[in-house]
Amino acid sequence: MEQMIGPGTGVAGTPLDCIVIGAGPGGLQACIHLCRYNFRVLLFHRPGGRTYHAKHIENYLGHRIVAGPDLLETGLAQAESFGVTVARAKVDRVEVREGFFEVQAAGKTYKSRFVIAASGARESLAPFKNLQRFFGKSYFTCMICDGYRTTGKKLLVIDRTINGVRLSVGMKQMFTGDVTFLAHGFSPLPPYAALLEEEGIGLVEGRPEELLGEDSLEGVRLADGRVIPCEVILGWGGITLNDEYLEGLPLERDAEGFKIVTRSYGESSIPGLFVLGALRQGHSQAIISAGQGAEAAIEISTRIVEL
Ligand SMILES: Cc1cc2nc3c(=O)[nH]c(=O)nc-3n(C[C@H](O)[C@H](O)[C@H](O)COP(=O)(O)OP(=O)(O)OC[C@H]3O[C@@H](n4cnc5c(N)ncnc54)[C@H](O)[C@@H]3O)c2cc1C
Known part of the structure:
Protein backbone atom coordinates (compact mmCIF):
# COMPACT_ATOMS: atom_id res chain seq x y z
CA MET A 1 0.00 0.00 0.00
CA ALA A 121 18.63 -7.62 -3.05
CA ARG A 122 16.10 -10.28 -3.91
CA GLU A 123 16.64 -14.01 -4.16
CA SER A 124 16.59 -15.82 -7.52
CA LEU A 125 15.54 -19.28 -6.48
CA ALA A 126 15.93 -22.52 -8.41
CA PRO A 127 12.69 -23.65 -10.11
CA PHE A 128 12.26 -26.83 -8.04
CA LYS A 129 8.71 -27.90 -7.23
CA ASN A 130 7.83 -27.36 -3.53
CA LEU A 131 10.89 -25.20 -2.90
CA GLN A 132 8.85 -22.46 -1.20
CA ARG A 133 7.59 -25.03 1.32
CA PHE A 134 11.11 -25.60 2.60
CA PHE A 135 12.91 -22.32 1.81
CA GLY A 136 14.61 -20.96 4.92
CA LYS A 137 13.51 -24.03 6.92
CA SER A 138 15.45 -26.90 5.38
CA TYR A 139 16.39 -25.51 1.95
CA PHE A 140 19.11 -22.92 2.39
CA THR A 141 21.10 -20.81 -0.05
CA CYS A 142 23.59 -19.15 2.31
CA MET A 143 26.25 -21.11 4.15
CA ILE A 144 27.13 -18.18 6.45
CA CYS A 145 23.49 -17.71 7.45
CA ASP A 146 22.34 -21.29 7.76
CA GLY A 147 25.27 -23.70 7.54
CA TYR A 148 25.04 -24.14 11.32
CA ARG A 149 21.49 -25.40 10.97
CA THR A 150 22.72 -28.39 8.94
CA THR A 151 24.91 -29.61 11.81
CA GLY A 152 24.75 -33.41 12.12
CA LYS A 153 22.07 -33.71 9.42
CA LYS A 154 21.87 -35.58 6.13
CA LEU A 155 22.89 -32.81 3.74
CA LEU A 156 22.55 -32.51 -0.02
CA VAL A 157 24.58 -29.75 -1.68
CA ILE A 158 23.17 -28.76 -5.08
CA ASP A 159 25.21 -26.63 -7.45
CA ARG A 160 25.47 -26.02 -11.17
CA THR A 161 29.19 -25.27 -11.01
CA ILE A 162 32.39 -26.77 -9.71
CA ASN A 163 32.13 -24.39 -6.72
CA GLY A 164 29.77 -26.97 -5.27
CA VAL A 165 32.72 -29.33 -4.75
CA ARG A 166 34.51 -26.77 -2.57
CA LEU A 167 31.31 -26.01 -0.73
CA SER A 168 30.64 -29.71 -0.09
CA VAL A 169 34.12 -30.21 1.35
CA GLY A 170 33.72 -27.11 3.55
CA MET A 171 30.31 -28.24 4.78
CA LYS A 172 31.75 -31.60 5.72
CA GLN A 173 34.62 -29.98 7.62
CA MET A 174 32.34 -27.65 9.55
CA PHE A 175 28.90 -29.12 9.95
CA THR A 176 28.11 -32.72 9.08
CA GLY A 177 29.76 -35.98 8.12
CA ASP A 178 26.85 -36.95 5.85
CA VAL A 179 27.22 -34.89 2.67
CA THR A 180 26.20 -35.70 -0.90
CA PHE A 181 26.98 -33.39 -3.81
CA LEU A 182 24.39 -33.20 -6.56
CA ALA A 183 26.08 -31.82 -9.67
CA HIS A 184 23.14 -30.15 -11.37
CA GLY A 185 23.42 -30.71 -15.12
CA PHE A 186 27.18 -31.24 -15.35
CA SER A 187 29.90 -33.83 -14.70
CA PRO A 188 32.76 -32.73 -12.43
CA LEU A 189 36.18 -33.40 -13.99
CA PRO A 190 37.96 -36.54 -12.65
CA PRO A 191 40.24 -34.69 -10.14
CA TYR A 192 37.17 -33.13 -8.49
CA ALA A 193 35.31 -36.43 -8.45
CA ALA A 194 38.41 -38.01 -6.87
CA LEU A 195 38.56 -35.27 -4.23
CA LEU A 196 34.94 -35.89 -3.27
CA GLU A 197 35.61 -39.61 -2.99
CA GLU A 198 38.68 -38.98 -0.85
CA GLU A 199 36.58 -36.80 1.47
CA GLY A 200 33.85 -39.44 1.72
CA ILE A 201 31.31 -37.21 -0.05
CA GLY A 202 28.80 -38.90 -2.35
CA LEU A 203 28.50 -37.60 -5.92
CA VAL A 204 25.29 -37.68 -7.95
CA GLU A 205 24.80 -36.15 -11.37
CA GLY A 206 21.31 -35.18 -12.47
CA ARG A 207 18.61 -32.56 -12.69
CA PRO A 208 16.52 -32.01 -9.58
CA GLU A 209 12.81 -31.45 -10.16
CA GLU A 210 10.91 -31.73 -6.92
CA LEU A 211 11.53 -31.52 -3.18
CA LEU A 212 9.79 -34.32 -1.31
CA GLY A 213 8.12 -34.25 2.10
CA GLU A 214 5.24 -32.49 3.83
CA ASP A 215 6.27 -30.98 7.19
CA SER A 216 9.89 -31.98 6.89
CA LEU A 217 12.14 -32.45 3.89
CA GLU A 218 12.66 -36.08 2.93
CA GLY A 219 14.56 -35.92 -0.33
CA VAL A 220 14.82 -34.72 -3.89
CA ARG A 221 13.34 -36.34 -6.97
CA LEU A 222 15.43 -36.04 -10.11
CA ALA A 223 14.10 -35.69 -13.66
CA ASP A 224 15.00 -39.34 -14.36
CA GLY A 225 12.90 -40.49 -11.38
CA ARG A 226 15.74 -41.23 -8.95
CA VAL A 227 15.20 -40.04 -5.37
CA ILE A 228 18.09 -38.69 -3.28
CA PRO A 229 17.20 -38.77 0.41
CA CYS A 230 18.20 -35.78 2.56
CA GLU A 231 17.08 -33.75 5.58
CA VAL A 232 18.58 -30.41 4.54
CA ILE A 233 19.74 -28.84 1.28
CA LEU A 234 22.25 -26.14 0.54
CA GLY A 235 21.18 -25.13 -2.94
CA TRP A 236 22.19 -22.62 -5.50
CA GLY A 237 20.52 -19.30 -5.66
CA GLY A 238 21.58 -15.98 -7.05
CA ILE A 239 20.56 -12.49 -6.12
CA THR A 240 19.28 -9.52 -8.11
CA LEU A 241 20.07 -6.12 -6.64
C1 LIG B 1 16.41 -16.96 3.89
C2 LIG B 1 17.46 -16.00 4.36
C3 LIG B 1 18.07 -16.22 5.58
C4 LIG B 1 19.04 -15.32 6.04
N1 LIG B 1 19.58 -15.55 7.27
C5 LIG B 1 20.45 -14.65 7.77
C6 LIG B 1 21.01 -14.85 9.06
O1 LIG B 1 20.71 -15.84 9.75
N2 LIG B 1 21.88 -13.92 9.51
C7 LIG B 1 22.23 -12.80 8.78
O2 LIG B 1 22.99 -11.96 9.26
N3 LIG B 1 21.74 -12.61 7.55
C8 LIG B 1 20.85 -13.51 7.03
N4 LIG B 1 20.37 -13.34 5.77
C9 LIG B 1 20.92 -12.26 4.93
C10 LIG B 1 20.36 -10.94 5.36
O3 LIG B 1 18.94 -10.98 5.29
C11 LIG B 1 20.90 -9.82 4.49
O4 LIG B 1 22.28 -9.78 4.52
C12 LIG B 1 20.29 -8.55 5.04
O5 LIG B 1 18.96 -8.54 4.60
C13 LIG B 1 20.88 -7.33 4.62
O6 LIG B 1 20.05 -6.26 5.16
P1 LIG B 1 19.75 -4.98 4.32
O7 LIG B 1 19.20 -3.94 5.23
O8 LIG B 1 20.97 -4.63 3.55
O9 LIG B 1 18.66 -5.47 3.22
P2 LIG B 1 17.18 -6.07 3.34
O10 LIG B 1 16.94 -6.78 4.60
O11 LIG B 1 16.98 -6.84 2.06
O12 LIG B 1 16.25 -4.77 3.32
C14 LIG B 1 16.09 -3.98 2.18
C15 LIG B 1 14.72 -3.32 2.24
O13 LIG B 1 14.62 -2.38 1.17
C16 LIG B 1 13.34 -2.50 0.55
N5 LIG B 1 13.41 -1.97 -0.82
C17 LIG B 1 13.90 -2.57 -1.92
N6 LIG B 1 13.78 -1.75 -2.99
C18 LIG B 1 13.20 -0.61 -2.54
C19 LIG B 1 12.79 0.61 -3.17
N7 LIG B 1 12.98 0.83 -4.48
N8 LIG B 1 12.19 1.57 -2.40
C20 LIG B 1 11.99 1.37 -1.08
N9 LIG B 1 12.37 0.23 -0.43
C21 LIG B 1 12.96 -0.74 -1.15
C22 LIG B 1 13.10 -4.01 0.62
O14 LIG B 1 11.73 -4.30 0.40
C23 LIG B 1 13.56 -4.29 2.06
O15 LIG B 1 12.54 -4.01 2.97
C24 LIG B 1 19.40 -14.20 5.27
C25 LIG B 1 18.79 -13.98 4.03
C26 LIG B 1 17.83 -14.86 3.57
C27 LIG B 1 17.15 -14.60 2.24
Whole structure:
Protein backbone atom coordinates (compact mmCIF):
# COMPACT_ATOMS: atom_id res chain seq x y z
CA MET A 1 0.00 0.00 0.00
CA GLU A 2 1.55 3.30 -1.10
CA GLN A 3 1.28 6.08 1.43
CA MET A 4 0.90 9.75 0.60
CA ILE A 5 3.59 11.77 2.25
CA GLY A 6 2.69 15.08 3.79
CA PRO A 7 4.35 18.48 3.61
CA GLY A 8 7.53 19.32 5.49
CA THR A 9 9.24 16.21 4.19
CA GLY A 10 11.27 17.71 1.41
CA VAL A 11 8.59 17.74 -1.30
CA ALA A 12 9.24 21.42 -1.79
CA GLY A 13 11.54 23.99 -0.22
CA THR A 14 14.55 23.14 1.91
CA PRO A 15 16.02 19.73 1.23
CA LEU A 16 15.80 17.13 3.98
CA ASP A 17 19.01 16.12 5.71
CA CYS A 18 18.84 12.52 4.53
CA ILE A 19 16.59 10.15 2.64
CA VAL A 20 17.06 6.48 3.47
CA ILE A 21 15.85 3.91 0.94
CA GLY A 22 14.93 0.55 2.46
CA ALA A 23 13.83 -0.44 5.96
CA GLY A 24 16.09 -3.47 6.41
CA PRO A 25 18.67 -3.63 9.23
CA GLY A 26 20.97 -1.26 7.30
CA GLY A 27 18.42 1.46 6.59
CA LEU A 28 16.83 1.24 10.03
CA GLN A 29 20.14 1.49 11.89
CA ALA A 30 21.08 4.51 9.76
CA CYS A 31 17.75 6.14 10.68
CA ILE A 32 18.25 5.48 14.39
CA HIS A 33 21.66 7.15 14.33
CA LEU A 34 20.58 10.06 12.12
CA CYS A 35 17.41 10.79 14.09
CA ARG A 36 19.32 10.77 17.37
CA TYR A 37 21.17 13.79 15.94
CA ASN A 38 17.72 15.39 15.45
CA PHE A 39 18.21 15.50 11.68
CA ARG A 40 15.23 15.51 9.32
CA VAL A 41 15.14 12.02 7.89
CA LEU A 42 12.67 10.36 5.52
CA LEU A 43 12.68 6.56 5.28
CA PHE A 44 11.17 4.87 2.24
CA HIS A 45 9.84 1.48 3.22
CA ARG A 46 8.70 -1.08 0.70
CA PRO A 47 7.86 -4.18 2.75
CA GLY A 48 9.69 -7.45 2.16
CA GLY A 49 13.39 -7.91 1.59
CA ARG A 50 15.90 -10.56 2.51
CA THR A 51 15.80 -10.02 6.28
CA TYR A 52 12.03 -10.35 6.14
CA HIS A 53 12.49 -13.84 4.69
CA ALA A 54 15.07 -14.94 7.25
CA LYS A 55 12.99 -17.15 9.55
CA HIS A 56 15.54 -17.59 12.33
CA ILE A 57 18.55 -15.34 12.72
CA GLU A 58 20.96 -16.71 15.32
CA ASN A 59 24.04 -14.58 14.64
CA TYR A 60 22.76 -11.10 15.48
CA LEU A 61 24.25 -9.76 18.70
CA GLY A 62 21.76 -9.46 21.54
CA HIS A 63 19.30 -12.00 20.13
CA ARG A 64 19.74 -15.68 20.86
CA ILE A 65 17.35 -16.25 17.98
CA VAL A 66 15.10 -13.78 16.19
CA ALA A 67 12.80 -13.98 13.17
CA GLY A 68 13.62 -11.43 10.48
CA PRO A 69 10.14 -9.81 10.54
CA ASP A 70 10.38 -9.36 14.34
CA LEU A 71 13.83 -7.76 14.08
CA LEU A 72 12.50 -5.35 11.45
CA GLU A 73 9.33 -4.50 13.34
CA THR A 74 11.27 -3.70 16.53
CA GLY A 75 13.84 -1.72 14.54
CA LEU A 76 11.16 0.31 12.76
CA ALA A 77 9.43 1.14 16.06
CA GLN A 78 12.81 2.17 17.52
CA ALA A 79 13.55 4.44 14.53
CA GLU A 80 10.06 5.96 14.74
CA SER A 81 10.52 6.63 18.46
CA PHE A 82 13.41 8.94 17.52
CA GLY A 83 11.32 10.79 14.95
CA VAL A 84 11.95 9.31 11.52
CA THR A 85 9.24 10.00 8.94
CA VAL A 86 8.25 6.74 7.29
CA ALA A 87 6.85 6.65 3.77
CA ARG A 88 5.46 3.26 2.80
CA ALA A 89 6.38 3.63 -0.84
CA LYS A 90 8.83 2.26 -3.36
CA VAL A 91 11.48 4.65 -4.63
CA ASP A 92 11.39 4.85 -8.43
CA ARG A 93 14.30 7.15 -9.18
CA VAL A 94 17.20 9.09 -7.66
CA GLU A 95 18.59 12.10 -9.53
CA VAL A 96 21.76 14.02 -8.68
CA ARG A 97 21.35 17.80 -8.61
CA GLU A 98 23.75 20.60 -7.69
CA GLY A 99 24.31 20.12 -3.92
CA PHE A 100 21.31 17.84 -3.31
CA PHE A 101 19.43 14.79 -4.54
CA GLU A 102 15.93 14.37 -5.90
CA VAL A 103 14.14 11.17 -4.98
CA GLN A 104 10.98 10.18 -6.80
CA ALA A 105 8.38 7.94 -5.21
CA ALA A 106 4.60 7.57 -5.35
CA GLY A 107 4.42 10.27 -8.03
CA LYS A 108 6.23 12.92 -5.96
CA THR A 109 9.75 14.29 -5.83
CA TYR A 110 11.61 14.76 -2.54
CA LYS A 111 14.83 16.71 -2.02
CA SER A 112 17.61 15.69 0.30
CA ARG A 113 21.23 16.60 0.97
CA PHE A 114 22.25 12.98 1.43
CA VAL A 115 20.84 9.64 0.30
CA ILE A 116 21.48 6.22 1.81
CA ALA A 117 20.65 3.37 -0.56
CA ALA A 118 19.87 0.36 1.66
CA SER A 119 17.44 -1.51 -0.55
CA GLY A 120 19.24 -4.86 -0.53
CA ALA A 121 18.63 -7.62 -3.05
CA ARG A 122 16.10 -10.28 -3.91
CA GLU A 123 16.64 -14.01 -4.16
CA SER A 124 16.59 -15.82 -7.52
CA LEU A 125 15.54 -19.28 -6.48
CA ALA A 126 15.93 -22.52 -8.41
CA PRO A 127 12.69 -23.65 -10.11
CA PHE A 128 12.26 -26.83 -8.04
CA LYS A 129 8.71 -27.90 -7.23
CA ASN A 130 7.83 -27.36 -3.53
CA LEU A 131 10.89 -25.20 -2.90
CA GLN A 132 8.85 -22.46 -1.20
CA ARG A 133 7.59 -25.03 1.32
CA PHE A 134 11.11 -25.60 2.60
CA PHE A 135 12.91 -22.32 1.81
CA GLY A 136 14.61 -20.96 4.92
CA LYS A 137 13.51 -24.03 6.92
CA SER A 138 15.45 -26.90 5.38
CA TYR A 139 16.39 -25.51 1.95
CA PHE A 140 19.11 -22.92 2.39
CA THR A 141 21.10 -20.81 -0.05
CA CYS A 142 23.59 -19.15 2.31
CA MET A 143 26.25 -21.11 4.15
CA ILE A 144 27.13 -18.18 6.45
CA CYS A 145 23.49 -17.71 7.45
CA ASP A 146 22.34 -21.29 7.76
CA GLY A 147 25.27 -23.70 7.54
CA TYR A 148 25.04 -24.14 11.32
CA ARG A 149 21.49 -25.40 10.97
CA THR A 150 22.72 -28.39 8.94
CA THR A 151 24.91 -29.61 11.81
CA GLY A 152 24.75 -33.41 12.12
CA LYS A 153 22.07 -33.71 9.42
CA LYS A 154 21.87 -35.58 6.13
CA LEU A 155 22.89 -32.81 3.74
CA LEU A 156 22.55 -32.51 -0.02
CA VAL A 157 24.58 -29.75 -1.68
CA ILE A 158 23.17 -28.76 -5.08
CA ASP A 159 25.21 -26.63 -7.45
CA ARG A 160 25.47 -26.02 -11.17
CA THR A 161 29.19 -25.27 -11.01
CA ILE A 162 32.39 -26.77 -9.71
CA ASN A 163 32.13 -24.39 -6.72
CA GLY A 164 29.77 -26.97 -5.27
CA VAL A 165 32.72 -29.33 -4.75
CA ARG A 166 34.51 -26.77 -2.57
CA LEU A 167 31.31 -26.01 -0.73
CA SER A 168 30.64 -29.71 -0.09
CA VAL A 169 34.12 -30.21 1.35
CA GLY A 170 33.72 -27.11 3.55
CA MET A 171 30.31 -28.24 4.78
CA LYS A 172 31.75 -31.60 5.72
CA GLN A 173 34.62 -29.98 7.62
CA MET A 174 32.34 -27.65 9.55
CA PHE A 175 28.90 -29.12 9.95
CA THR A 176 28.11 -32.72 9.08
CA GLY A 177 29.76 -35.98 8.12
CA ASP A 178 26.85 -36.95 5.85
CA VAL A 179 27.22 -34.89 2.67
CA THR A 180 26.20 -35.70 -0.90
CA PHE A 181 26.98 -33.39 -3.81
CA LEU A 182 24.39 -33.20 -6.56
CA ALA A 183 26.08 -31.82 -9.67
CA HIS A 184 23.14 -30.15 -11.37
CA GLY A 185 23.42 -30.71 -15.12
CA PHE A 186 27.18 -31.24 -15.35
CA SER A 187 29.90 -33.83 -14.70
CA PRO A 188 32.76 -32.73 -12.43
CA LEU A 189 36.18 -33.40 -13.99
CA PRO A 190 37.96 -36.54 -12.65
CA PRO A 191 40.24 -34.69 -10.14
CA TYR A 192 37.17 -33.13 -8.49
CA ALA A 193 35.31 -36.43 -8.45
CA ALA A 194 38.41 -38.01 -6.87
CA LEU A 195 38.56 -35.27 -4.23
CA LEU A 196 34.94 -35.89 -3.27
CA GLU A 197 35.61 -39.61 -2.99
CA GLU A 198 38.68 -38.98 -0.85
CA GLU A 199 36.58 -36.80 1.47
CA GLY A 200 33.85 -39.44 1.72
CA ILE A 201 31.31 -37.21 -0.05
CA GLY A 202 28.80 -38.90 -2.35
CA LEU A 203 28.50 -37.60 -5.92
CA VAL A 204 25.29 -37.68 -7.95
CA GLU A 205 24.80 -36.15 -11.37
CA GLY A 206 21.31 -35.18 -12.47
CA ARG A 207 18.61 -32.56 -12.69
CA PRO A 208 16.52 -32.01 -9.58
CA GLU A 209 12.81 -31.45 -10.16
CA GLU A 210 10.91 -31.73 -6.92
CA LEU A 211 11.53 -31.52 -3.18
CA LEU A 212 9.79 -34.32 -1.31
CA GLY A 213 8.12 -34.25 2.10
CA GLU A 214 5.24 -32.49 3.83
CA ASP A 215 6.27 -30.98 7.19
CA SER A 216 9.89 -31.98 6.89
CA LEU A 217 12.14 -32.45 3.89
CA GLU A 218 12.66 -36.08 2.93
CA GLY A 219 14.56 -35.92 -0.33
CA VAL A 220 14.82 -34.72 -3.89
CA ARG A 221 13.34 -36.34 -6.97
CA LEU A 222 15.43 -36.04 -10.11
CA ALA A 223 14.10 -35.69 -13.66
CA ASP A 224 15.00 -39.34 -14.36
CA GLY A 225 12.90 -40.49 -11.38
CA ARG A 226 15.74 -41.23 -8.95
CA VAL A 227 15.20 -40.04 -5.37
CA ILE A 228 18.09 -38.69 -3.28
CA PRO A 229 17.20 -38.77 0.41
CA CYS A 230 18.20 -35.78 2.56
CA GLU A 231 17.08 -33.75 5.58
CA VAL A 232 18.58 -30.41 4.54
CA ILE A 233 19.74 -28.84 1.28
CA LEU A 234 22.25 -26.14 0.54
CA GLY A 235 21.18 -25.13 -2.94
CA TRP A 236 22.19 -22.62 -5.50
CA GLY A 237 20.52 -19.30 -5.66
CA GLY A 238 21.58 -15.98 -7.05
CA ILE A 239 20.56 -12.49 -6.12
CA THR A 240 19.28 -9.52 -8.11
CA LEU A 241 20.07 -6.12 -6.64
CA ASN A 242 17.17 -3.81 -5.79
CA ASP A 243 18.90 -0.94 -7.55
CA GLU A 244 16.61 -0.11 -10.48
CA TYR A 245 16.09 3.42 -9.11
CA LEU A 246 19.84 4.06 -9.51
CA GLU A 247 19.97 3.05 -13.16
CA GLY A 248 21.79 5.52 -15.39
CA LEU A 249 23.69 7.19 -12.54
CA PRO A 250 27.49 7.28 -13.04
CA LEU A 251 28.15 4.83 -10.18
CA GLU A 252 31.39 2.89 -10.11
CA ARG A 253 30.67 -0.86 -10.12
CA ASP A 254 32.88 -3.91 -9.61
CA ALA A 255 34.66 -5.72 -12.47
CA GLU A 256 31.47 -7.65 -13.28
CA GLY A 257 29.48 -4.41 -13.41
CA PHE A 258 27.31 -5.79 -10.58
CA LYS A 259 27.98 -4.52 -7.03
CA ILE A 260 28.54 -0.85 -6.28
CA VAL A 261 32.07 0.12 -5.29
CA THR A 262 32.24 2.24 -2.15
CA ARG A 263 34.88 4.39 -0.51
CA SER A 264 35.23 5.30 3.17
CA TYR A 265 32.08 4.85 5.27
CA GLY A 266 30.15 3.42 2.33
CA GLU A 267 30.11 6.52 0.14
CA SER A 268 29.72 5.67 -3.54
CA SER A 269 31.54 7.36 -6.41
CA ILE A 270 28.75 9.96 -6.27
CA PRO A 271 29.51 12.25 -3.30
CA GLY A 272 26.70 12.22 -0.76
CA LEU A 273 25.20 8.94 -1.99
CA PHE A 274 25.97 6.18 0.51
CA VAL A 275 25.35 2.50 -0.21
CA LEU A 276 24.81 -0.35 2.26
CA GLY A 277 24.37 -4.09 2.43
CA ALA A 278 23.99 -6.34 -0.59
CA LEU A 279 24.17 -3.42 -3.01
CA ARG A 280 27.85 -2.98 -2.32
CA GLN A 281 30.91 -5.21 -2.42
CA GLY A 282 31.69 -7.34 0.62
CA HIS A 283 29.97 -9.86 2.85
CA SER A 284 26.24 -9.54 3.25
CA GLN A 285 24.75 -10.17 6.68
CA ALA A 286 22.09 -8.42 8.71
CA ILE A 287 24.51 -7.27 11.40
CA ILE A 288 27.02 -6.07 8.81
CA SER A 289 24.32 -3.97 7.10
CA ALA A 290 23.35 -2.51 10.47
CA GLY A 291 26.98 -1.58 11.20
CA GLN A 292 27.31 -0.02 7.76
CA GLY A 293 24.13 1.97 8.41
CA ALA A 294 25.55 3.36 11.65
CA GLU A 295 28.85 4.20 9.97
CA ALA A 296 27.25 6.04 7.04
CA ALA A 297 24.98 7.98 9.39
CA ILE A 298 27.88 9.11 11.58
CA GLU A 299 29.84 10.23 8.53
CA ILE A 300 26.83 12.14 7.20
CA SER A 301 26.41 13.84 10.57
CA THR A 302 29.97 15.15 10.47
CA ARG A 303 29.33 16.60 7.00
CA ILE A 304 26.04 18.22 7.97
CA VAL A 305 27.48 20.03 10.97
CA GLU A 306 30.88 20.43 9.27
CA LEU A 307 32.89 18.99 12.16
C1 LIG B 1 16.41 -16.96 3.89
C2 LIG B 1 17.46 -16.00 4.36
C3 LIG B 1 18.07 -16.22 5.58
C4 LIG B 1 19.04 -15.32 6.04
N1 LIG B 1 19.58 -15.55 7.27
C5 LIG B 1 20.45 -14.65 7.77
C6 LIG B 1 21.01 -14.85 9.06
O1 LIG B 1 20.71 -15.84 9.75
N2 LIG B 1 21.88 -13.92 9.51
C7 LIG B 1 22.23 -12.80 8.78
O2 LIG B 1 22.99 -11.96 9.26
N3 LIG B 1 21.74 -12.61 7.55
C8 LIG B 1 20.85 -13.51 7.03
N4 LIG B 1 20.37 -13.34 5.77
C9 LIG B 1 20.92 -12.26 4.93
C10 LIG B 1 20.36 -10.94 5.36
O3 LIG B 1 18.94 -10.98 5.29
C11 LIG B 1 20.90 -9.82 4.49
O4 LIG B 1 22.28 -9.78 4.52
C12 LIG B 1 20.29 -8.55 5.04
O5 LIG B 1 18.96 -8.54 4.60
C13 LIG B 1 20.88 -7.33 4.62
O6 LIG B 1 20.05 -6.26 5.16
P1 LIG B 1 19.75 -4.98 4.32
O7 LIG B 1 19.20 -3.94 5.23
O8 LIG B 1 20.97 -4.63 3.55
O9 LIG B 1 18.66 -5.47 3.22
P2 LIG B 1 17.18 -6.07 3.34
O10 LIG B 1 16.94 -6.78 4.60
O11 LIG B 1 16.98 -6.84 2.06
O12 LIG B 1 16.25 -4.77 3.32
C14 LIG B 1 16.09 -3.98 2.18
C15 LIG B 1 14.72 -3.32 2.24
O13 LIG B 1 14.62 -2.38 1.17
C16 LIG B 1 13.34 -2.50 0.55
N5 LIG B 1 13.41 -1.97 -0.82
C17 LIG B 1 13.90 -2.57 -1.92
N6 LIG B 1 13.78 -1.75 -2.99
C18 LIG B 1 13.20 -0.61 -2.54
C19 LIG B 1 12.79 0.61 -3.17
N7 LIG B 1 12.98 0.83 -4.48
N8 LIG B 1 12.19 1.57 -2.40
C20 LIG B 1 11.99 1.37 -1.08
N9 LIG B 1 12.37 0.23 -0.43
C21 LIG B 1 12.96 -0.74 -1.15
C22 LIG B 1 13.10 -4.01 0.62
O14 LIG B 1 11.73 -4.30 0.40
C23 LIG B 1 13.56 -4.29 2.06
O15 LIG B 1 12.54 -4.01 2.97
C24 LIG B 1 19.40 -14.20 5.27
C25 LIG B 1 18.79 -13.98 4.03
C26 LIG B 1 17.83 -14.86 3.57
C27 LIG B 1 17.15 -14.60 2.24
